[in-house]
Amino acid sequence: MKIFITLVLLIIFKFCFSQERFKLNGSVKNLQTEKVFIKYQSIDSFVVDSSKIKNGKFAFNGYINGPTYATLWFWNNAQKLPAGNTKSLSLNIFLEEGDIEIKQDSNSTKVYGSEAHHFVESFIEKMKPLNKNYDSLYKEYRVFVGKNDSAAMKQNEKERKVVEKKSKEAYREEYLSNPRSPIAVYLLNIYTYAGWETDAVDFDTLFAKLPWAARTTSSGKELEKKLNTFLVTKIGTIAPEFIQNDTAGIPISLSSFRGKFLLIDFWASWCAPCRKENPNYVLAYNKFRSKGFDIIAVSLDTDKNAWIKAINADKLLWTQVSDLNFYQNTIAKQYGITAIPRNILLDPLGIIIAKDLRGADLDVVLSNSILFRFISS
Numbered sequence: 001m002k003i004f005i006t007l008v009l010l011i012i013f014k015f016c017f018s019q020e021r022f023k024l025n026g027s028v029k030n031l032q033t034e035k036v037f038i039k040y041q042s043i044d045s046f047v048v049d050s051s052k053i054k055n056g057k058f059a060f061n062g063y064i065n066g067p068t069y070a071t072l073w074f075w076n077n078a079q080k081l082p083a084g085n086t087k088s089l090s091l092n093i094f095l096e097e098g099d100i101e102i103k104q105d106s107n108s109t110k111v112y113g114s115e116a117h118h119f120v121e122s123f124i125e126k127m128k129p130l131n132k133n134y135d136s137l138y139k140e141y142r143v144f145v146g147k148n149d150s151a152a153m154k155q156n157e158k159e160r161k162v163v164e165k166k167s168k169e170a171y172r173e174e175y176l177s178n179p180r181s182p183i184a185v186y187l188l189n190i191y192t193y194a195g196w197e198t199d200a201v202d203f204d205t206l207f208a209k210l211p212w213a214a215r216t217t218s219s220g221k222e223l224e225k226k227l228n229t230f231l232v233t234k235i236g237t238i239a240p241e242f243i244q245n246d247t248a249g250i251p252i253s254l255s256s257f258r259g260k261f262l263l264i265d266f267w268a269s270w271c272a273p274c275r276k277e278n279p280n281y282v283l284a285y286n287k288f289r290s291k292g293f294d295i296i297a298v299s300l301d302t303d304k305n306a307w308i309k310a311i312n313a314d315k316l317l318w319t320q321v322s323d324l325n326f327y328q329n330t331i332a333k334q335y336g337i338t339a340i341p342r343n344i345l346l347d348p349l350g351i352i353i354a355k356d357l358r359g360a361d362l363d364v365v366l367s368n369s370i371l372f373r374f375i376s377s
Contacts (some may be wrong), residue, residue: 013104020097021041024060028053029105031089033074040070040095041218066180066217067116067257068095074104080208094183116182123174123183130170134163158191172206179209185219192226193339200234203227238350241259242331244298244321247308252296252321259348261293261366263357266332268300269310275339278314278356284362285318292348293320293366298331300340 005164026036034057037050043065051058074089091109093102094116101112111117136291137160144152171191188206192198207215207227214220232240243253254264265281267274285295299322300305323329327338335344345354345365354365 020065021063022095022100023060024095024100024102026058026102026104028056028058028074029103030342031074031104031106032076033089034076035074037073037075038070040064040068041222042068043218062328064095064097064218066216066219067114067185068213068219069186070095072102093185094120096182111369116186119181119183120186123187124204126174127167127170130163130167134160134167136162175206176209180211180214184210185214185217185223189219189223189226192230197328198230200227200230203230211350226336229334233335233344233355235352237352237357239346239352240334241343242334244323244329244331246319246321247304252319254296257294257346259292259295259351261288261348261369262346262350263293263295263362264335264344265297266300266335266337266340267297268340269303269306270301275314276312277341278316280359282315282317284366287363288366296321298322298329299324299361300326300329300332300337304325310368321332 024038028036033053035050035052037048038060039046039048040062041047042063047062049060049062051060070093072091072093089104091104093100093111093112096114096116098113099336100114100117103110103112111121137156141153141156141160144156168191171187175181175187175191178184181187188210191206192203204227207223210220210223215224227281231237239254241254243251246252254262263281263284267278269275281295295318297316297318297320299307299320301310301322302324304322304324307320307322307324310316321331327333329337331337335342343355343357343362345357345362347353353369354361357365
């Protein structure tokens with residue numbers, strides 16, 4: 001019996017804590033570069049490593065836990081920051097156990113020894129028409145912005161949303177076609193990207209199709225954390241309590257707003273799309289605040305002066321809180337916020353009734369809510 005228990009424990013340990021060693025050898029040609037950096041998720045932390053390029057060759061080795069997404073930057077001494085310099089050449093690859101080879105020149109990248117990388121390359125090829133369509137629309141949008149053509153901008157935004165929806169569905173279909181694929185976690189992670197509206201129940205159903213071995217990898221565990229956050233903030237659940245200081249340093253709790261329809265708005269002074277949405281919130285706030293509606297804004301700023309300056313410039317009269325900790329803001333992490341603008345609408349009991357309202361959506365939801373009309377009458 002003891003032997004059986006020992007074997008079971010060894011198997012569990014192997015699946016949950018296994019380390020897979022990779023060796024990455026690369027060569028460069030026709031590139032003015034002296035060093036290459038790599039960033040990837042190791043067993044329990046992110047690793048940033050570097051290798052000098054000698055005679056056109058470089059090498060890395062390390063430990064991972066399943067197929068792992070990695071980014072490489074090629075750098076020379078004329079560049080100050082390898083990860084931040086837009087002129088430095090970068091590429092994304094998938095690391096896997098065993099030997100991987102990269103051949104890089106000024107025009108192309110070839111990767112050998114990574115099955116996951118080839119899966120991604122094949123999928124990217126399928127996505128080219130949609131990506132090209134989106135890029136073309138975005139170029140048009142910038143022209144419309146320059147001309148201040150609001151009607152054309154609005155139409156362009158609608159067309160881009162259609163393309164975004166098709167792109168999202170492409171990730172879902174690719175995932176469902178083979179949940180055992182070495183890039184299944186990657187596909188599901190992109191499908192549930194914060195900037196896309198994601199149904200928590202759908203996410204849970206899709207995650208259940210992921211093999212247990214994939215769930216126990218480092219990236220699989222991160223995906224599960226993401227799922228748990230989605231389930232905590234899904235429509236129909238009570239929003240998790242939080243307390244954070246306002247601009248005067250006074251602690252403000254979410255529960256202090258009970259009895260009101262409340263919008264939790266995640267934003268920052270440096271976020272252009274957020275600032276663009278603020279006039280819509282101002283209109284809704286002025287229209288409905290006397291009828292039982294309020295807003296609490298959670299800022300992902302790091303500079304208090306910039307935060308307060310934006311509040312005053314945009315005439316935001318509602319409660320503002322922040323710990324000035326960027327995306328490490330405790331409320332943002334609690335609510336799984338990885339991109340802004342994001343917002344969540346609560347009813348008087350603190351139950352989530354809507355998410356990610358844009359433009360006139362907030363006005364429409366409040367105007368058509370039977371409960372809100374009843375309370376405010």
